[in-house]
Amino acid sequence: MKTNRGAAKRFRPTKTGKFKRERAYLSHLRRRKNAKQKRRLRQQTLVSPNDAKRVRRLLVM
Secondary structure, three states: OOOOOOHHHHOEEEOOOOEEEEOOOOOOHHHHOHHHHHHHOOOOOOOOOHHHHHHHHHHHO
């Protein structure tokens, strides 16, 4: 099975086996969002446990 290249660019595994991802909603319409929201959207977060199994399969791990 091949690695899904789109998923490989979006998700990074952590040492504990979870997956990091970027947050959505920062690419446009920024002037309507306040500074606190934009600052929080810049931070990475973890993929939910429900989606982690799907991501692991896309990355062939």
